[in-house]
Amino acid sequence: MIKALLSGVFAALLLAGCATVAGKVAGGAHDYPEAESYLVSDDAEADVDAALARASENGKRVLLVMGANWCHDSRALAGWLSTERFTALIEREYELVFVNIGMPQRGDGHNLGIAQRFGLKELPGTPNLLVLTGDGKLVNAETATTWRDAASREEDAIYDELAMLSDKAV
Known part of the structure; x- marks a missing residue:
């Protein structure tokens, strides 16, 4: 009986650590908006x-976010991108695409060929943020796979x- 009680208390504490409050999640020293945008596309x-074609037509870049809904850093980045401040920048400068990549670090990856198409041999974690020109050139090859700490990043830095x-000069 004591084991069952302790198990229940432990489970409650774990769930409390994952709780969201009013659309925001406490991420250590940071609070971030949380969203789920990594739908499984056919x-x-x-x-x-399609995003590349639109970007080519309208002189924008593609913001390709490769992540997963199970990942708090992916949800944090998606949350920031859905705020008013970020949507204004995205509407002005980017064509935004979210791609679900599953759990590549555990051998259950999805859509990994998309990253390889743009020169990334592997995705060590989630999320990954690729910025592409309309003709498909990867602009941020050095930083595309460094977003695994998105929930800890400051809004202004992102x-x-x-x-x-x-x-366009970058």
């Missing part, structure tokens, strides 16, 4: 191709990086 490759990467 044809993620076609979604990317915004500043996306603003910098939208610059």
Whole structure:
């Protein structure tokens, strides 16, 4: 009986650590908005191709976010991108595409060929953020796979990086 009680208390504490409050999650020293945007598409490759075509037509870049709903860093990044501040930047400078990649670090990856198409041999974690020109050139090869700490990043730092990467001179 004591084991059952302790198990119940332990489970409650674990769930409390994952709870969201008013659309925000406490992420250590940071609070971030949380969203789920990594829907399983019937044809993620076609979604990317359509975004590339739109970007080519309108002089924008593609913001390709490869993550998963199970990942708090992916949900945090998706949450930031859905805020008013970020949507204004994205509407002005990017064609946004979310691609579900499952759990590549555990051998259960999805849509990994998309990353390989743009020169990334592997995705060590989630999320990954690829900025592409309309003709499919990867602009941020050095930083595309470094977003595994998105939930810990400051809003201004994320915004500043996306603003910098939208610059056509980069």
